[in-house]
Amino acid sequence: MERGWKEAGLVVLGIVLHALYMLSIFDIYFKTPIVHGMEPVSPRIQPPAKRLVLFIADGLRADKFFEMDASGRYRAPFLRSVIREKGRWGVSHARPPTESRPGHVAIIAGFYEDPSAVTKGWKANPVEFDSIFNRSRQTIAFGSPDIVPMFCAELSNSHWKSYPHEYEDFATDASFLDEWSFEQLRDFLNRSKTDTNLEKIFDGDQLVIFLHLLGCDTNGHAHRPFSSIYLNNIEVVDAGVKATVELVERIFADQRTAYIFTADHGMSDKGSHGDGHPANTETPLVVWGSGVRRPSPASPEDYEDDDTKFVDQHERHPPTPLGWGLRDIERVDVNQGDIAPLMSTLLGLPCPMNSVGSLPVAYLDLNEADVAEAVFANAKQILNQFLQKSRLKQATSLKFKPYMPLADYETIVKEIRKLIDKHQYETAIESAQDFIRLSLAGLHYFQTYDWAFLMSTVTMGYLGWMIYVLLHIIKNYTSILSHPSIPARKSKASPVQKNTVRIVGVSTLGVCSIILMVEHAPVLYQLYLALALLLWTEILSDSDFLYSVWNAVFSASPMSFIRTALASAVFILILEVLVLSFFMREVYTGVFLVGGVVGAVAVSCNIPGLSMIPAFVWASCWFLSVFTLLPVQISDNILFVVGSGFVVLGLAFWSWQLDRSLPADQAMRSIVCGPFYKSRRSNKIFYIQQAVVVAMSTCMVWVSTSIRGQKRGLPLPIQLMNWFLAGISIILPAFSAPEILGRLTSIFLGFAPPFLLLSIGYEAFFYSALALALISWILVEATLIHSPVNVDHDDASFHSVICDSIAPAFKATRPLKLGDMTVALCFIVLINVAFFGTGNVASLASFEISSVYRFITVFSPYTMAALLLWKLLIPFILVTCAFSAVMKLLKLPRLGCYFVVMLFSDIMTIHFFFLVRNTGSWLEIGQSISHFGIMSAQVVFVLLLFSITNVFTRDIVVSPREQVKLT
Template sequence: MAPIQPLNKNHFAKRVVVFQYDGGRADIIYGLQNQSYETEIGQPRVPIIHNRIKEGKANFGIQHAIVPTESRVCVQNMMGGYQEDMTAILSGWASHDTLKYDRLFNYVKAGFFFGPELLHNIFENQKCSSCVRLDDYPDSAVNYNDHKQASTFDQLVYQKVSRLFNNGTLDQGEKPNQLLKQYVSLKEDQEKLQSEQLIIYINWIASDAIGPAFKPVNKEYHQSIYTTGKLIEKTEEKIRNYYKDDGETVFILLSDHGMADNGAHGDGNPQNTYTPFVIWGSSIKPAEDELDPQNPETHDDFSKKWGLTMKKRVDIDQNQLPSLISILLGIPIPINNEGVLPLHVLDINLLQKAYALIQNAFQLQTTYQKIQQLVEHKQKWFFTEYKISPSNVFDNLTKLKQQADKLAEITDNGKNASLQQKEEVKQIISDTYVELENIKNGIVYLKLYQKQILQIVVGSGYVSFMLLCLVALFRYNNTSEESEAEIIKQNKIPFYKNICLIIVILFGLFSLFYLNLTESKPVYYAYFGLPLYFLYQFYRQRSFLNQGWDFSMLKNIGCYALVALAGQCLMYSFYERQFIGYNFIAVSLFSLIYSKYSFGNISKTTYIWSILCLIISIFPILPPISIANDVFYAVGFAAISITVFYISFYHFKQELQTSVKVMTVLTLYCGGISLYLRTVESSTVPYFVYGINWAILFSLVGSVIFLNLHKNSDSDLRLYSLIVIMFNLALLFGISYDTLFYIIFAGLLKSWIEHEKEISILFTKEQKIVPYHFYFIFKFILIMNMSFFGIQDLVSLGSFNYESVTRFVVNLNEIVTLALMVFNLTFPFLCGSSAFIIICKSAYQKLKSVGLFIISLIYAEIMTINFFFMVKTEGSWQTKGGSVARFVLSSMLVFLYAFLFLIAHKLFKSTKIQSI
């Protein structure tokens, strides 16, 4: 697409300087010093912000950031106004070169970037690589667990900036950072500094480096905010002095994202999305006075604590920044920009504002037109325009520009406008906003053009597959060989009488024609083809549904309704962790009632199972673990140590394998080293400690392989061995009451095995699937969900507490962190699958294992079809990304269960499990 050239004849500033607090929270940056360790209680934590606002120079408010930041969304949104597609989260930070989008630096005459090497590709100028100077440092040098070392990188950035404006020298008496490279004062740099349309972007990384490890509620984070604020103040003064306060500079202080209390920043928590936005300088409208500072109109409880209620707060969205900077510098707005210009922060006349907004509208109309061209090219005969087409919008904007041109001629570009002419300009601005709304609605219409038809086709695929699973379940478990052969014989129909097959073929041919004509993606053929195949197979084998339960029709319908309700309960567990706890409470009560009804009394085994269900239900009802708690961890450490030593050396006695004895002793090291690493600074920890931790981690993996090779016949001992491995991992990764959770989880698995053995006596004469087996699988999936969501809300990586991996790494690495997190989650899953295998082989050995697996598929499909229709295409990044993540996780359950069944089956293949 061609960029839209500026409509205003003059720019409003020669240069824009951006101070970016990386990972800076609005409430802490705006806030007053109020902690005992802060030196100036009651004074601003970042004085330059309060000074500029109170002096009547700056405008301020909240910049609503786009999250999550596992990809390039935040900084990219500030430079290009473009929100990345959700799938880009899979590419991570390392794939900058594969992403093509427009940004501010493609249009400036000169630019400077100071910050980590990780970001520098975003600031390159694709059209003139020599126009932008990148003065970065290696990101690998930053120690995210050493607040003293991390804070020096902001000092390094200041030295780099200071050196530029001092013509190659540092401030007098300043000791150079060891990473400060030899600098040659280039004439070209000084020429860039004097040019118009200049952007200087300065990234201050200390707060983002310190926050995940030390948490933004602690003194290390507060001190980094304060220290960086002083450096920003010195930098601003140095720049103003260099240009002799010529009034042509705009300063912007902001953050790319915030920081939650647990140090993460990947979800929609306001702590992550509420970031500071302070702007002052040329053509910037200062904040207006509040009429009543005691009851401010524009402040809420969040901002009243800042001590700025005498001035009005003005908020913007993060994607509005590129259009604002473009208008100030008089350059084209990036063509991928999605944001609308925030007129309320500009101190220019109304006609200039109208021109600026019309330019923004033309830029967005170009996007609208391009998207329609792409959709129309593919849809061909099937395309229907939105009611306000791109050409309609273009014509309307052209008329508005012509009106503005006439007013510009008679008012000296808006300088001498009368009251009536100002009202006409206001109407032009109002009409432009109407066109902007039409553009937004038109783009949404086009992006979701095939939504309804795809929902119908894909939804029917899930429903038909679920029905086919139900048929297969009753065919292979409840049907004898004789009756199966008879049903197959009855279902054979000649082709000319097979109306269903003829309809399937005709619809399939039409689908091929439609998909080929619309140039659809290859996966669309599967979307259309699989439902046809599943529905036809279901139609052929529908008679096997009669082999289901020997109940009346009303009772059968009731059983199916309960299965669907159970699937819904499991689905809601993905949205609200509390539902897992509520489900366990229901299971606990039902187990007591069912046992009393079936046996006439409640056994000790059932009591233990029910009590453990109630206890473990507490964990998902509690908030997710966000902050380390040494007391909870120490209690869990003690409980695990006592438990494993008691069971290992008293219960199993001589039967215990040497490897398990070693792992039992390792619990003391794992818990002790975790407590030690939390009480000392990472810079003082010898590197060999991390080496030992990695060695233990690999040895635990190796012990699983050893268990598979070892010919031990005791299934209880083998399950216990896996549980001891899980305990060791819990101690290495744990930070709070998660250690207590895993010991309750282990007890739950053992009691579940005994409880199912007891209940299965009721079905020893049955060799077919009954409704209780659906309840049994419901409990299995519920236990698996508990192992996944019990102590964390892990739909997004942003909710993962990075302190869990500090026992293994000094510098946080995205790939290593993800691998460690997945590894830590694997063993609770494996223990749950192992308990399931033991139950299948001991309690339900007369059933075909494929039958129980098919039931898990049915539950997975019930959840997945719900998540499919709940995928969001509107709202914040977190809203859309979270809905997609739940759909993907649910879809992957099928593969996860199959994989875990395979491993657990291999582990227990050589063991002798006593059947009922």
């Protein structure tokens, strides 16, 4: 009982450690830019515009907007005429996470989202911030209920309206959502002619009109950005913008209106977004109206094919594609956060106080004096953030290290002011822009001020955790220390010595905590340090055990030592190959090509009579190896999904007949079919019921897709039937026969219906390929323990490999051996290929959101995310069930194997920890964070899988050894 509580505590400690250290990445690299207590900086200019109309087409890709269609015409003729005749254009580069809320925050407030917003689903403001809307005299907004209330609900100076969530139906053409927004503004403007209250709203300057257009995003998710519905939606948006502009120009004849058209993020070919792929980060930007420069011809270097442009130190983008037909017009790209200072300048407003955007002067049609004043105000606003962060850090640091390049910032400010006063505007603008870059570098300096402390603390914490887990495995799950060749320590450490180590550790923690408290460091800093010191104190306090482990390692025979060292090196090498697989999915193709050959040879060498099994192992591994060569962009193909349903039924039938294909006197028949194979006829009715559910699910895939193809909502009875089939199917395996092959076949059939209903293309075949590989794994392990070599051994640990009856959940287990580490390593390989088989790990955006449309079509982010996660979880459940069966087969301790998996995962985790970066392209930055986060979460994820699969595998029965007859 005491040991059980200790191990439960160790598991909880592992979960807490990984969760905290995953958060440490944001403290090290990506602290929130929000600071308070600053004064706004108003530009000393005459505002060029009295009002600004902001159009944000949610989910609109830049290339689909700018390029011509198959018939040779452009999809947005009005906005294209604006580019050529009235305004400026470019590409706005978003940063991940490319979601709606972070994108709108960047556009409207000028900074890149606080990562803590993800805990609220990007729906609420975790920290209040300044924006264009609350700086304006009046804001009028219409659009989505997920965006408009977020920015306007708490503003007294706003008038807004949004449509109900039920309007967001993915089974229909969502362009009517955009028409709704245009219609609301049109009615509002027309009523202002007769309503004196509304007339007062429009009478005056500093007015912002915001239209959020969700149609492209919804249609992109539902039908993909290559679909006719998505592309036609662009035409709807263009026509709506044209009608709105014409109406505004009629009502306000003063020609003092500025217009900005852009998008919050793009859309991947798979109908998703979220990561840093250019399809998601590149959005269109068109600006025209009062205060905006007219088009200019491009210089030759702007459209040379070998030219590479830089937006800032993070982003690089290629030249304008020929298909856009805009190489002759000057293109001005911006970072998404640069739009906020542009809007502020056009309206004569102060930049939002936490904006990190740099004013794109190439868009402004102002005299040089006003441009210089606007850029100077932008520079002082960013400087104020730097100074506030510097003051806060200096007030709490015992040994403050200032940012030396800005130590004499007052002199720089005075010099820029003198240049403006002397009318040296061009030099002043260049100096102010340099000053902005320097201030942004200073902000980054303070955002990573504690980098060295945090990196060293977290690294020591990870190393301490891995050593602690390794020692726990050696102490509780191996028999290494009981070997008679290991000498005992002559003098053991006294309790006083152990307590001394603990007192030193606690004292060190106390001193460090006091220092951190004096510096007003975040509570998380205290926790990072406390975990690291706690682990190392516990490790060093048990000197007797450390001495025993040292002796066990170095007292072994030379051959044993060399064998252990080589095995450890091979394990680490394989784990490093798995790290590489996060960047190259094709690695798994090589792994399974080699694995198929090794498995087949292992079976042939151990039990030569099983001629069919080696061929099956080889073929199944090679079949699975194909999937990591296929593109992650999965095209809709209903025939693949329906065909895979028949494949599932065929494989299940083959599995039921496997015992007949094996000779009656072979050990393999007993191990894979169980002690009840002679009475399996009574279970056939149960398996037929499962097969009927699979067949019905296959039919529902066809029916649901056909209805969706008619561009109408999915009827409620169809949705309920799909939910019923997916729900009932996953319950049945728990009641199937307990032998290994029968139970795993039942699990395979049970999870097939939800996976088929959530599939859209070739990934449905991956399900069957993975199941075949898992059966191969079990067959290989079975042949290894039933080989004549192992049978001839009269070792008690080998004799107890096979359960001798219908075992309860926790039968006695044997100690772990070095060779058993391969089982945990195989599990990690398979659990990763379950993820990589049909996707990649950039983010959840890499997987098909359209997979959920057979269950729900009306927009519901949490339900859709749950269904998407469930689809991703199903292959993991198959792998974990097979892993549990192998542990039963080999009589391995379940929790001990979990700790081995955790240890192997942490070796990869600490590698990814050092690969996290905050420089380079945003695709690279986003992927580095995702990779680290995925591996950090694996300790919790695998534990969750163990808990789920225990329902299906706890009563699995392996044949008693006495029933095994070898030829």
